[in-house]
Amino acid sequence: MIYTKDLSKSYSGTTVLNIEELSIPKGQSFGLVGNNGAGKTTYFSLLLDLIKPTTGSITSNSVVVDQSEEWKPFTSSFIDESFLIGYLTPEEYFYFIGDLRGQNKADVDALTAQFEDFFNGEIIGKKKYLRDLSKGNQKKAGIVAALIGNPEVIILDEPFANLDPTTQIRLKQILKDLAEKQGVTILVSSHDLMHVTDVCERIVVLEKGNVVKDLETNPTTLKELEAHFASGMATSQEEE
Amino acid sequence: MIKHFLNLEWKQYFRSSYWQKSIALNILLVFFALYFVVMFLGLGFGLLFILKKAFPEQDAFVVANGFMFYWIIGDLLMRFFLQKLPVMSVKPLLTTPIKRSTIVNFVLGKSALSFFNFLPLFAIIPFSIMLIRDGYSTSMILTWMLTMIIIVLIINFLNFIIEAFSAETELSFLPVIAVVGTLFGLDYFNVLPMKTLVGDGLMYIANNPIFILIPFAILAVFYVYNFKILKDKLFLDSSLKSKVTEVKAADLSWTNRFGDIAPFMQLDLKLIWRNKRTKSMAMLLVIGVLYGLFFYPQPMYREMEFMFAFIGIFSTGFFLINFGQFIPAWDSGYYKMLMSQNIKYEQYLRSKFILMVMSVVILFVLGIPYVYFGWKILIAHFAAAIYNIGVNSHVILWGGSFNRKKIDLDKKAAFNYQGTGAVQWLIGIPLMLVPMGLFALINWLIAFEAAVAMLIILGILGIVFHKKLMGFITQKYLDSKYKMIDAFSQDN
Numbered sequence: 001m002i003y004t005k006d007l008s009k010s011y012s013g014t015t016v017l018n019i020e021e022l023s024i025p026k027g028q029s030f031g032l033v034g035n036n037g038a039g040k041t042t043y044f045s046l047l048l049d050l051i052k053p054t055t056g057s058i059t060s061n062s063v064v065v066d067q068s069e070e071w072k073p074f075t076s077s078f079i080d081e082s083f084l085i086g087y088l089t090p091e092e093y094f095y096f097i098g099d100l101r102g103q104n105k106a107d108v109d110a111l112t113a114q115f116e117d118f119f120n121g122e123i124i125g126k127k128k129y130l131r132d133l134s135k136g137n138q139k140k141a142g143i144v145a146a147l148i149g150n151p152e153v154i155i156l157d158e159p160f161a162n163l164d165p166t167t168q169i170r171l172k173q174i175l176k177d178l179a180e181k182q183g184v185t186i187l188v189s190s191h192d193l194m195h196v197t198d199v200c201e202r203i204v205v206l207e208k209g210n211v212v213k214d215l216e217t218n219p220t221t222l223k224e225l226e227a228h229f230a231s232g233m234a235t236s237q238e239e240e
Numbered sequence: 241m242i243k244h245f246l247n248l249e250w251k252q253y254f255r256s257s258y259w260q261k262s263i264a265l266n267i268l269l270v271f272f273a274l275y276f277v278v279m280f281l282g283l284g285f286g287l288l289f290i291l292k293k294a295f296p297e298q299d300a301f302v303v304a305n306g307f308m309f310y311w312i313i314g315d316l317l318m319r320f321f322l323q324k325l326p327v328m329s330v331k332p333l334l335t336t337p338i339k340r341s342t343i344v345n346f347v348l349g350k351s352a353l354s355f356f357n358f359l360p361l362f363a364i365i366p367f368s369i370m371l372i373r374d375g376y377s378t379s380m381i382l383t384w385m386l387t388m389i390i391i392v393l394i395i396n397f398l399n400f401i402i403e404a405f406s407a408e409t410e411l412s413f414l415p416v417i418a419v420v421g422t423l424f425g426l427d428y429f430n431v432l433p434m435k436t437l438v439g440d441g442l443m444y445i446a447n448n449p450i451f452i453l454i455p456f457a458i459l460a461v462f463y464v465y466n467f468k469i470l471k472d473k474l475f476l477d478s479s480l481k482s483k484v485t486e487v488k489a490a491d492l493s494w495t496n497r498f499g500d501i502a503p504f505m506q507l508d509l510k511l512i513w514r515n516k517r518t519k520s521m522a523m524l525l526v527i528g529v530l531y532g533l534f535f536y537p538q539p540m541y542r543e544m545e546f547m548f549a550f551i552g553i554f555s556t557g558f559f560l561i562n563f564g565q566f567i568p569a570w571d572s573g574y575y576k577m578l579m580s581q582n583i584k585y586e587q588y589l590r591s592k593f594i595l596m597v598m599s600v601v602i603l604f605v606l607g608i609p610y611v612y613f614g615w616k617i618l619i620a621h622f623a624a625a626i627y628n629i630g631v632n633s634h635v636i637l638w639g640g641s642f643n644r645k646k647i648d649l650d651k652k653a654a655f656n657y658q659g660t661g662a663v664q665w666l667i668g669i670p671l672m673l674v675p676m677g678l679f680a681l682i683n684w685l686i687a688f689e690a691a692v693a694m695l696i697i698l699g700i701l702g703i704v705f706h707k708k709l710m711g712f713i714t715q716k717y718l719d720s721k722y723k724m725i726d727a728f729s730q731d732n
Contacts, residue, residue, distance in 0.1 A: 048579075048580040049579070049580070050576055050579060050722075051725070052722050072580070072582040072583075075580075079576065079580075082573060082575075082577065082729065083574060083577035083580075084574060084577070085507070085573070085574045086574075087510060087511060087515055087649065088507075088510060092510070096503055096507060097581070099502075100503065100581050100582055100583055101581075101582055102582075129514070
């Protein structure tokens with residue numbers, strides 16, 4: 001589904017991302033972990049053609065993302081709050097995204113109705129602008145907006161941050177269902193190793209822009225990841 | 241403590257990307273400031289002679305004081321639009337061991353050092369010197385000077401009180417208009433002769449220095465009131481408590497007739513109506529309609545036919561220019577999202593185009609009464625409207641592809657330079673000067689009718705080649721996509 005080849009991104013000589021080859025099959029739930037500055041958001045931005053790769057390319061469903069826009073109809077994403085339009089209400093925002101993705105109001109209503117639990121009564125029908133919602137509620141709205149229009153690829157950057165524990169658990173269930181039952185390819189990044197191992201079948205660890213680990217999730221993955229990041233701490237202390 | 245604050249202020253000013261990026265704009269502002277300083281100096285030194293000439297049989301000092309009321313009103317109005325509330329990013333300071341009152345006093349003290357408080361001094365001090373040289377008693381004039389300085393500060397703090405009220409109302413101009421209107425009305429309808437009251441008061445204080453305590457007391461009251469307002473705001477309550485502003489949703493289904501661009505048009509209309517900056521811009525439309533009234537009542541301008549084209553382009557294109565010059569920066573807050581969505585750039589731009597065309601038509605229709613000043617004016621305005629639709633709309637969209645500055649929608653519009661770059665200055669040349677110059681040239685060489693025809697033909701050419709032009713403009717936007725995304729995600 002998504003194939004990355006010889007991809008690199010550098011800013012004035014400093015390489016921030018360098019991936020030789022990475023292939024994500026259709027329907028996989030894919031997790032990206034790494035410390036700050038590891039290149040997670042850079043990779044997602046490249047995937048969405050928001051920045052231009054220095055070398056190499058990403059191919060999504062045999063579309064080269066920085067050459068054609070054909071990937072847009074089947075890809076949706078929520079990277080950060082700047083994906084929201086502050087002066088719209090959540091409903092208006094959903095309808096707007098729906099319009100862009102060829103869904104009418106009824107389709108959008110039907111979809112958002114499924115997320116009543118997830119919204120916890122704080123999003124729909126409140127007559128509030130998105131800019132007036134709390135960070136967590138903004139995130140909920142953004143994540144659900146990314147599910148509108150039956151996308152085949154969903155990209156979520158740090159979806160668990162800022163959410164309350166109940167919502168985190170619900171979100172994990174939603175993401176699992178999407179990948180397992182509907183064959184959607186899901187890419188998430190997170191700092192929370194536990195959440196990622198819960199949700200993702202496969203986890204890739206980025207470090208200073210390089211892929212250092214590529215793991216199939218199994219019961220020992222969490223331990224392995226924790227060990228990896230703890231040892232990283234030890235080495236960085238030695239460096240100091 | 242003050243030392244720390246000053247240090248922070250300094251860094252905030254010189255490290256802001258706004259300062260670093262728009263040096264040209266800053267230089268321009270400095271020139272403006274210098275210009276005003278020179279004007280005021282001239283006024284200060286020249287006023288005595290002017291008054292002596294204009295009112296030979298009256299005492300110049302008394303006459304000057306008689307006009308002080310108008311100066312106070314004018315200053316208040318000017319400050320409301322130009323002077324910014326003193327701000328300081330206090331959030332990081334709230335948890336540090338600094339007394340809240342220290343912060344407030346610093347912010348208020350800082351405002352006393354504003355350029356707007358120094359500017360009158362450039363007139364007051366020379367005027368005082370001239371008065372003393374003219375033989376007025378030194379002690380009297382010095383008292384007067386001190387009183388004037390206190391009054392300047394009173395206006396300074398009164399303005400902040402007015403601004404604090406206007407921040408809470410929907411129509412931000414209302415409080416200042418109410419205050420100034422009341423003051424002026426009291427005088428004009430002789431309810432309370434403010435003009436003589438202020439003049440006599442100033443004279444009285446100058447002669448009896450002890451009464452300087454009165455303006456001083458007023459200043460103290462205003463300061464304390466400001467202190468109270470600001471201190472109340474120094475809690476995070478205002479940002480933590482959920483706002484209760486209910487959404488007023490208008491029915492925008494009429495836009496559906498525009499087909500595939502309807503979602504964007506609805507978005508644009510909501511953008512204009514729901515954000516402070518765009519909303520006050522929309523209010524400025526009134527100025528666009530009334531713009532001709534600055535010129536046409538004077539016979540002098542009615543002789544100058546080339547002015548018709550200029551006024552026509554400006555008044556029918558007022559929205560086009562104000563809205564268009566910041567495309568696509570209006571959407572800078574969520575530009576990343578738009579770019580990752582399944583949108584056709586051409587639709588996005590066409591929505592803005594249609595909005596601008598509609599505004600030109602509406603403004604032209606509202607301007608039809610100008611026919612009162614002569615049918616030639618109406619015809620010139622019509623030609624200008626066609627030119628705006630056919631040519632300027634495309635030019636400004638094209639110029640937008642060079643926009644690299646983010647806009648914060650929640651700030652008010654008048655004299656807000658955020659998002660202004662070289663583009664906004666340069667775009668004025670093809671937009672206004674070229675059609676005006678061409679019009680003037682043909683009007684002079686051939687005839688008025690030929691000049692009008694030229695504008696109309698150019699406009700129609702633009703309309704005919706609309707599809708082609710849009711294709712070209714769209715490509716321009718696509719080419720600068722990455723640069724725009726990068727620029728819009730940076731804070732100024």
